[in-house]
Amino acid sequence: MSQPPRRSRGFRQAAGLVAEPIRHAAEGRGFAVARLLTHWPEIVGAEIASRARPVKIGQNRRGFGSVLTLLCTGANAPLLEMQLPAIRDKVNACYGYNAISRITLTQTAPTGFADGQAEFTYRSNPAVKPDPETRRAAHALAAGISDPSLQAAVTRLATLKLAREGRNNRKAR
Template sequence: MAKTPAYGGKGGGSARPARRTRGFEPAAGLMRDRIRTAGESRGFAASRILTHWAEVVGEEIARQCRPVNVSYKKGGFGATLTLLTTGPAAPMLQMQLPAIRDRVNAVYGYNAIAKISLTQTAPQGFAEGQAQFAPAPAPAPKAPPPQVVREASALSQGVSDDGLRAALEALACNVLARHGGPRDA
């Protein structure tokens, strides 16, 4: 009498659970299944469309819209991709829909998307949060106080190379500003 293996194999036992490797794992690997499940619930078979939207359609288009849903017709060929955009950007995006469809289908590897529909929203949206497609600009750095600038230029005065002197002044300004201003001699 031949014994059947306990895991997998021909004996019909339960499948062996996925075993994690020892040590540290990248966070992306730990979240891969959850991201795929969330994406598939909205119709995204390829999660790359959601996670790398700017790479798929380009930075300029990604600032104006984002993918929301992929819906499939019963018995029909191709799906409909729904994009969320603001009202003023919609006419310009409408003209670029064939190029967007080609880029998205290139990710799928076949003509998965037959149609793209645009959904407009206000810049300050409702339940899903505000529709900010471009990240907020970084705040401008504060100018250092004049006494810090004076001391930084005094410290770098003996350097003859202009580029090196400017770099040393910027470094001295940053260090002095971080540590509470000019030194008391």
């Protein structure tokens, strides 16, 4: 009885398993680079990402560049309209060249028509549960601040930063 052939790669990352299906789905909507979809909050910022999301990239009728269509709620459309040049610059920086020449906004209701597709709630990474030692260190860093709200904000920031550093140090081992 012979052994079945073994793979030489070992374990594969989950991102590698879904990269190809995501790329095909993104290309169907005109997104040649899926990074715009997967890293939208990092490209445009959390505030804009909570108000709009990319839906489609199409060809410009006038010839040069592409048209990015963003989905937003009606109340956020005027705010986003003022920020369109900055959004276009951020998106083009993601591509590395002037891929997007124009951005159009499509307005919808705050809740989606099909299973919450248009729900605009931005969620950052899951909350890190810091250990008591990390919390004590964060409180010590913010202890000299007299304003209570500023002290609380600095404590939260220090807690997240110290927890992330601790997590990165554990991964490096």
